[in-house]
Amino acid sequence: MAFKGLSPINYGGKEVWPLIEGGKGVSATNHASSGAWAAAGGIGTVSAVNADSTDEDGEIIEQVYPQRTRKERHEQLIRYAIDGGIEQVRKAHDIAGGNGALNINVLWEMGGAQPVLEGILEEVGDLVDGVTCGAGMPYKLAEIAARHKVHYLPIISSARAFRALWKRSYSKVPELMAAVVYEDPWLAGGHNGLSNAENPKEPQDPFPRVKALRETMRAEGVSEDCAIVMAGGVWFLRDWDHWIDNPDIGKIAFQFGTRPLLTHESPIPQEWKDELRNLDEGDILLHQFSPTGFYSSAVKNDFLYDLIHRSERQIPFIRHEDEDHSCSLDVGVKGKNFWVRPEDREKAQKWHEAGFVEALKTPDDTLVFVTPESRATIRTDQADCMGCLSHCQFSSWKDHDDYTTGRLADPRSFCIQKTLQDIAHGGSTDDNLMFAGHAAFMFKKDPFYSNNFTPSVKELVDRILTGD
Numbered sequence: 001m002a003f004k005g006l007s008p009i010n011y012g013g014k015e016v017w018p019l020i021e022g023g024k025g026v027s028a029t030n031h032a033s034s035g036a037w038a039a040a041g042g043i044g045t046v047s048a049v050n051a052d053s054t055d056e057d058g059e060i061i062e063q064v065y066p067q068r069t070r071k072e073r074h075e076q077l078i079r080y081a082i083d084g085g086i087e088q089v090r091k092a093h094d095i096a097g098g099n100g101a102l103n104i105n106v107l108w109e110m111g112g113a114q115p116v117l118e119g120i121l122e123e124v125g126d127l128v129d130g131v132t133c134g135a136g137m138p139y140k141l142a143e144i145a146a147r148h149k150v151h152y153l154p155i156i157s158s159a160r161a162f163r164a165l166w167k168r169s170y171s172k173v174p175e176l177m178a179a180v181v182y183e184d185p186w187l188a189g190g191h192n193g194l195s196n197a198e199n200p201k202e203p204q205d206p207f208p209r210v211k212a213l214r215e216t217m218r219a220e221g222v223s224e225d226c227a228i229v230m231a232g233g234v235w236f237l238r239d240w241d242h243w244i245d246n247p248d249i250g251k252i253a254f255q256f257g258t259r260p261l262l263t264h265e266s267p268i269p270q271e272w273k274d275e276l277r278n279l280d281e282g283d284i285l286l287h288q289f290s291p292t293g294f295y296s297s298a299v300k301n302d303f304l305y306d307l308i309h310r311s312e313r314q315i316p317f318i319r320h321e322d323e324d325h326s327c328s329l330d331v332g333v334k335g336k337n338f339w340v341r342p343e344d345r346e347k348a349q350k351w352h353e354a355g356f357v358e359a360l361k362t363p364d365d366t367l368v369f370v371t372p373e374s375r376a377t378i379r380t381d382q383a384d385c386m387g388c389l390s391h392c393q394f395s396s397w398k399d400h401d402d403y404t405t406g407r408l409a410d411p412r413s414f415c416i417q418k419t420l421q422d423i424a425h426g427g428s429t430d431d432n433l434m435f436a437g438h439a440a441f442m443f444k445k446d447p448f449y450s451n452n453f454t455p456s457v458k459e460l461v462d463r464i465l466t467g468d
Contacts, residue, residue, distance in 0.1 A: 002017075002465045002466075003237045003238060003465060003466055003467035004237075004241060004244050004245075004467070006018065006237065006244060006465065008041070009227065009251070009253065010225075011043060011101050011129065011130075011151075011178060012101060012129045012130065012151055012178065014100070014101050014129070016041060016042060016043055016100050016101050017040075017041045017042045017043075017100075017461070017465065018227065018252065018253035018254060019037075019042040019043070019253070019254055019255075019256065019461060019464060019465075020042065020043040020045065020103070020229055020231075020253055020254070020255040020256070021033065021034055021037040021042065021043065021044050021045045021255075021256060021257075021260050022045060022105075022189075022231060022255045022256060022257025022258075022260070023045035023046065023047040023048075023049075023103070023104070023105025023132060023257075024047055024189075024190065024257060024261070024435065025047045025049025025050065025105070025107060025110075025190075025420070026047075026049055026050045026417070026420035026421055026424050027047070027050070027051065027052050027267060027421075027424040027425065028047070028261070028267070028268055028420075028424055028435070029045060029046065029047040029105075029260070029267070030046070030047070030051065030052060030088055030092075030267045031046065031087075031088045031089075031090075031091035031092040031095060032091075032092075032095065032265040032266075032267055033260055033263065033265045033266050033267060033457060034046045034047075034088075034092045034102065035091065035092035035093070035094065035095025035096045035102075036095060036263075036265045036456070036457035036458065037100065037260065037457050037461065038092065038095070038096035038099055038100030038101060038102050039095055039096050039097055039099045039100060039457075039458070040099070040100065040457055040458045040461035040462070041099055041100050041461065042100050042101075042461055043100060043101045043102070043103055043129070043130075043253075044092060044096065044100060044101070044102050044103070045102075045103045045104070045105050045132065046085070046088045046089050046092050046102060046103070046104045046105070047088075047104070047105050048081065048084075048085040048088075048104045048105060048106045048116060048117065048120055049081070049105070049106060049107055049110055050063065050077070050080065050081050050084065050110075050388065050417065050420075050421070051081065051084030051085045051087070051088045052084050052087075052088070053080065053083040053084040053087045053088075054087065060425070061080075063077070063080045063421065065077070065384070065386045070385050070386070070387050070395075070397055070403065071387070071403055073385070073386035073387055074111055074112065074386060074387025074388075074397075074399060076386070077111060077112065077386050077387060077388055077417075078111075078112040078115055078116055078119070081112070081116040081119075082115075082116055082119035082120055082123075085104065085116065085119075085120035085124075086119075086120055086123045086124050089102065089104060089120065089124040089127050089128060090124060090127065093124075093127040101129040101130070102127065102128055102129055103128065103129060103130040103131065103132050103153065104117075104120065104128055104130075104131055104132075105131075105132045105133070106131065106132075106133050107133070107134065107135035107136070107191070108133055108134065108135055108136035108137070108138035108141075108390075109135045109136040109191075109292050109294070109389060109390050109391070110135070110388060110389060110390065111387045111388045111389050111390055111392075111397075111399040112387075112399055113133075113138075113390065114140060114144070117131065117133075117144055118144060118147075118148075121144070121148040121150065122148070125148040125149070125150055128150050129150065129151060129178075130150055130151035130152060130153050130178050130179075131144070131145055131150055131151070131152050131153065132152075132153040132154075132155055132181060133152070133153075133154060133155060134154070134155025134156070134181070134183060134191075134193065135155075135191050135193075135292065135294065136390075137161070137164065137165060138154060138165070139165065139168055139169045140169070141154060141169070141170075142169050142170045142172060142173035142176065142177070143169070143172075143173070145173065145176050146173045146176060149176075150176070151176050151177070151178035152173075152176055152177055152178070153177070153178055153179045153180065153181050153229065154170065154177070154180055154181065155181040155183050155193075155231070156180065156181070156182065156183070156193065156213075157182065157183055157184070157185045157192065157193030157194070157195075158193070158195065158209065158212075158213075159209070159212040159213040159215070159216040160195075161193065161195075162180060162213060162216055162217070163216050163220065166217075166220050166222070167220075171220065174221075174222065174223070177222070177226055178226065178227070179226060179227040179228065179229050179253060180213065180217065180222075180226065180227075180228055180229070181228075181229040181231050181255065182206070182209070182210050182213055182228055182229065182230055182231060183231040183232055183255075184206045184209075184230075184231065184232030184233055185198065185232075185295065186200070186203035186204065186232075186286065186438070187203070187206070187232035187233030187437060187438050187439065188231055188232030188233070188257065188297065188437055188438075189232075189257055189258055189284070189297050189298075189435045189436045189437035189438070189440070190257070190296055190297065190435045191290060191292060191294045191295070191296045192286065192294060192295045192296060192297060193294070194286075194294075194295040200286050200288075200295055206230065206232070206233070207242075207243070207249075210228055210230065210243075210249055211248045211249060213228060214228060214248065214249055214250050217250075224250055224251060225251065226251070227250075227251040227252060227253045228249065228250065228251070228252055228253070229252075229253045229254065229255050230243065230252060230253070230254050230255065231254075231255035231257065232255075232257075232437060232438075233437065233438060233439050234254045234255065234256055234439070235259065235439045235442045235446070236467060236468055237254065237464060237465075237467045237468075238467035238468065240254065256464065257437055258436055258437035258439060258440050259460060259464075260457065260460065261273065261276060261436070262276050262277070262443060262449065262454060262455075263454065263455055263456060263457045263459075263460055264454055264455070264456045264457070265456065265457045267424070268423075268424060269423075269424075269425070269426045271426075271428075271429050272423065272429050272434065273454070275299070275429045275434070276436065276440055276443045277443050277444060277449065277452075278444065279299065279436070279440050279441045279443065279444060280441050280444065281441040282441075283299060283300050283440070283441060284297050284298065284299060284300070284436055284437070284438045284440055284441075285297065285298060285299075285300050285304060286438075287304065287307070287308075289304075289307045289311075289412065289413055289414065290413065290416060291389060291392045291393045291394035291395070291410070291413040291414065291415070291416050292389055292391075292392075292393070292416070293391070293393055296435070297435065297436065297437065297438060298433050298434055298435050298436065299429075299434040299435075299436050299440070301429065301430050301431075301434060302430040302431055303419065303430065303431050303432055303433055303434075304433070306374075307412070307413075307414065310368055310370060310374075310411075310412060311368065311412050313347075313351050313356055313368055313369040313370070314362070314366050314367065314368045314369075314412075315340055315341075315344035315347060315348060315366060315367055316340070316341075316344070316364075316365060316366045316367075317329065317338045317339060317340050317365060317366065317367055318339050318365070319337050319338075319339065320337075320339065321339045322339070324341055325339040325340055325341055326339070326341070326342065327339065327340055327341065327342050327344075327345040329345060329348060329359075329367075330345070330349075331348050331349055331352040331357070331359075332348060332351075332352060332356075332357060332358060332359030332367065332369055333359045333367065338359075338367070348367075348369060351369040352369070355371055356369035356370055356371055357369075357371070357372065358370050358371065358372055358374075358375040360375060360378065360411040361408060361411075362408065362410055362411060362412055363393075363407045363408040363409075363410055368411055368412055370411070375411075378411050381394070381395075381414070381415040381418060382394060382395045382409050382415075384415070384418075385397050385415070386417060387399055387403075388416065388417040389416070391405055392405070393405070393407070393409075393410045393413050394409060394410055394411075394413035394414060394415060394416075395409050395415070396408065396409040396410075414433070416433070419432040419433045420432075420433060420435075446468075448463055448468065
């Protein structure tokens, strides 16, 4: 029997458990995990964010970009994404065997989000039950869902964000909105919807925020059948006992993004899975280095510490001397028109002596000091941009109009496509970005994973249904 009488829900005419697999982009979720989640009776989520496709021998096709211009590389990226998304949906559908349901997940801020989503749904829309979409304000999500006759599930982090989306777009297609995903900005892995009014270091209790979301939905006339999906920090259902059958919350479902990483079907490399078992509480950092401009949560490793230390080696400058900026910088830059404060020149000289001899300008009129090797990598990665985001702070790419954000490329960030592709396909877990939710330390504490046990997706879903 399921925990607290947790019962199946009707989702698109299908009876499924209110347990959703969180979609993790760039091949951290694929057909094997999402198909197995649906086969176990839940809602599996195929990531449509640069999904893998395979050749006639079943080998993963490496996504390479030999094209000369960013626009041409961006068009190649869209082709890869559509091909991969179609293949992953078909394979997941076969694995599900008619059980559960299948969603696809896209990030609205990914480059070419709309043509990628349209291209996938045009081919396999009849195999997809719903589309989840966040990372931005996806106003066109309802319109696209209506065109392809699939449900949509917006991902938001506040009642205010939902209200804006509802009034501008979703109220026109209310019948296809299957659920609203509340992704907690302090608990979820990957990119988070933290607003400027919220303090990243002061987490808020999700219950009042979700209660406010339901109140907003009711005030706008949204059907009570439209579930709220709690995403971020969900591990044991027993910890959420007071949410189930609570009239303040209404119909509720739960999303699991981190726990499915450690299963037999999970496509992430074994080194990544092994690292998950060794995390302690506090090993996940909510940071703002992502080229999207969003906060995001990832494991503290050498890659993340390098970004932290890089930004610490930073000083402001101006082009003309004034009372405060009275010293002409004499290290790291060419020319003498970089005026800094005396104490900042001392810092720069110490960094220069330590080997950080190159100063790179940022869009905020500061200089960051890096090694020649780091400078070469940054410049190469910026030049090799394949347009994977709608707006990229790292390369100054934009996927429309004049294809530039108009701002200086920011050396304090990184190429997110490069690092996520690398870690997903066997690259170092120390030298790449490793996304994870803030509850990932539970792998080490939860007795279910003791003695190096790795469950199948079915075993994990069955375990979750017990309340553990």
